[in-house]
Amino acid sequence: xxxxxxxxxxxxxxxxxxxxxxxxxxxxxxxxxxxxxxxxxxxxxxxxxxxxxxxxxxxxxxxxxxxxxxxxxxxxxxxxxxxxxxxxxxxxxxxxxxxxxxxxxxxxxxxxxxxxxxxxxxxxxxxxxxxxxxxxxxxxxxxxxxxxxxxxxxxxxxxxxxxxxxxxxxxxxxxxxxxxxxxxxxxxxxxxxxxxxxxxxxxxxxxxxxxxxxxxxxxxxxxxxxxxxxxxxxxxxxxxxxxxxxxxxxxxxxxxxxxxxxxxxxxxxxxxxxxxxxxxxxxxxxxxxxxxxxxxxxxxxxxxxxxxxxxxxxxxxxxxxxxxxxxxxxxxxxxxxxxxxxxxxxxxxxxxxxxxxxxxxxxxxxx
Numbered sequence: 001x002x003x004x005x006x007x008x009x010x011x012x013x014x015x016x017x018x019x020x021x022x023x024x025x026x027x028x029x030x031x032x033x034x035x036x037x038x039x040x041x042x043x044x045x046x047x048x049x050x051x052x053x054x055x056x057x058x059x060x061x062x063x064x065x066x067x068x069x070x071x072x073x074x075x076x077x078x079x080x081x082x083x084x085x086x087x088x089x090x091x092x093x094x095x096x097x098x099x100x101x102x103x104x105x106x107x108x109x110x111x112x113x114x115x116x117x118x119x120x121x122x123x124x125x126x127x128x129x130x131x132x133x134x135x136x137x138x139x140x141x142x143x144x145x146x147x148x149x150x151x152x153x154x155x156x157x158x159x160x161x162x163x164x165x166x167x168x169x170x171x172x173x174x175x176x177x178x179x180x181x182x183x184x185x186x187x188x189x190x191x192x193x194x195x196x197x198x199x200x201x202x203x204x205x206x207x208x209x210x211x212x213x214x215x216x217x218x219x220x221x222x223x224x225x226x227x228x229x230x231x232x233x234x235x236x237x238x239x240x241x242x243x244x245x246x247x248x249x250x251x252x253x254x255x256x257x258x259x260x261x262x263x264x265x266x267x268x269x270x271x272x273x274x275x276x277x278x279x280x281x282x283x284x285x286x287x288x289x290x291x292x293x294x295x296x297x298x299x300x301x302x303x304x305x306x307x308x309x310x311x312x313x314x315x316x317x318x319x320x321x322x323x324x325x326x327x328x329x330x331x332x333x334x335x336x337x338x339x340x341x342x343x344x345x346x347x348x349x350x351x352x353x354x355x356x357x358x359x360x361x362x363x364x365x366x367x
Contacts, residue, residue: 033062035173036304037166039099039159040297041071041128041180041222042078044274046254047294049085051179051301054363056091058305064166064174067097067159071180071225072128075101078180079154080141087151088270089367096152099159100183101134104228105324119326123292124214126221160187164195171198172239177304179205179297181222182230189236196236205300206230207318207331208246209347216329220246223320224329231320234331234343241345243318244299245331248348252356254293259284265364295360299351302359309359312350317342 036055040048055063066086068078075098082096103109109130135141142150155162163184167174176199178185189196206222207230213219223230234241259280266272275281280293302309317338321330333347 030059030062033060034175035064035166035170036061037065037067037163037174037176038063038301039067039069039163039176039178039180039184040078040082041069041073042066042081043072044081044085045271045278046280047297048072048078048179049081049274050295050360050363051177051297052082053085053089053367054298054301054305054359055177056086056089056094057363057366060305061175063091063094065095065097065162067099067162067184068154069099069159069180069184070101070103070129071183071222072126074129074132074134075099076135076138077129077141079138080145080150083138083150083152083154084142084146084270085274088268088274092152095162096154097157097159097162098138098154100181100187100229103181103183103226104186105226108226115328119328120217122213122216122219124221126215128221128225130225159184160191163188164192167195167198168192172200174199175201175203175304177203177300178233179222179300181226182206182233183226185236186226186229186232189232196238199238201240201242202233202238203242203244203300203304204233205244205249205297207243207320209243209318209331209333210247210349211250213330214246216326218327219329220331223331227320227322227329230329230331231322234318234320234345235341237343241318241343242300242303242348243331243345244303244348244351248351249294249296249299250292251350252295252299252353254280254284254295256284258357261361262364265361266367268367271367295356298360299348299356302351302356303348305359306355309351309355310348311352313346313348315344315346318345318347 042048055061208220215221316333319332319342321327
């Protein structure tokens with residue numbers, strides 16, 4: 001009996017060492033992957049949350065930080081959302097930074113009703129942060145929305161300062177996946193212009209080049225919410241700029257069968273609850289068949305993970321109209337030469353739909 005105990009003990013110790021070695025090896029592999037910063041106006045689950053979780057889980061990317069910016073949400077709301085979802089996957093090693101919480105143009109939000117009266121609106125009525133009051137704190141949002149105590153807290157450093165610091169420490173290595181307004185990027189390059197050529201790549205979800213916008217006939221939400229900031233970002237001499245506009249995003253639909261498959265795959269109670277209260281859920285569980293719901297930001301994260309999802313693209317100098325008028329927030333691509341100061345960008349037109357959904361389903365199966 002003693003021999004069996006000795007043998008069993010030795011076996012368990014060996015197994016423990018092997019598991020520990022595997023864990024260390026997996027972590028080391030993750031840290032060796034290309035570093036990525038996600039700059040997001042975070043919301044629960046689809047679409048920003050899914051993009052974040054994909055980057056955090058994928059072995060091809062090392063998510064070194066999440067920088068929260070206003071846009072879809074106020075920074076307080078986005079911060080609470082990011083922390084909750086990272087808690088859901090136990091990603092305590094991914095720091096969250098609070099960033100810019102107001103648009104560049106003075107009185108931007110207050111002027112939107114007059115803007116609508118004068119210039120009209122697009123097919124999408126979404127106002128994001130402009131549609132509600134700024135919360136007093138991220139903690140209050142967390143308590144109100146999730147009815148729980150947060151396990152993590154955001155870092156004290158601001159989001160633009162983190163971007164500056166990270167890029168200087170790892171020049172020509174970092175990809176920034178920018179899926180919110182351009183305010184954090186603009187603040188970082190204005191404060192430290194030297195970092196722009198040291199950023200390896202910026203992958204944006206934003207804009208529209210060869211089709212109508214959404215919130216405005218000529219403009220897409222992420223750009224329209226702060227056109228001045230996006231123009232600053234587009235004109236920064238980053239190593240490479242990749243833009244995933246509505247031209248690509250509105251080809252990838254969420255259908256009822258896809259929603260049902262997502263719902264079936266997710267078993268983690270935190271994410272099951274987030275999906276249950278998601279704004280799309282009532283439509284998918286009613287008799288109304290939505291035909292204009294997409295996965296938007298997920299495409300930018302997917303490209304960072306696996307560039308082979310790209311099927312069709314063009315490269316042109318790009319810019320943003322920041323003059324106040326009916327075309328405010330319009331993104332432009334120049335088939336000739338762009339104005340002085342513009343930079344070339346890869347404009348993604350089509351992605352592989354099957355690969356995108358396989359990546360989403362793979363994530364869901366891990367939750």
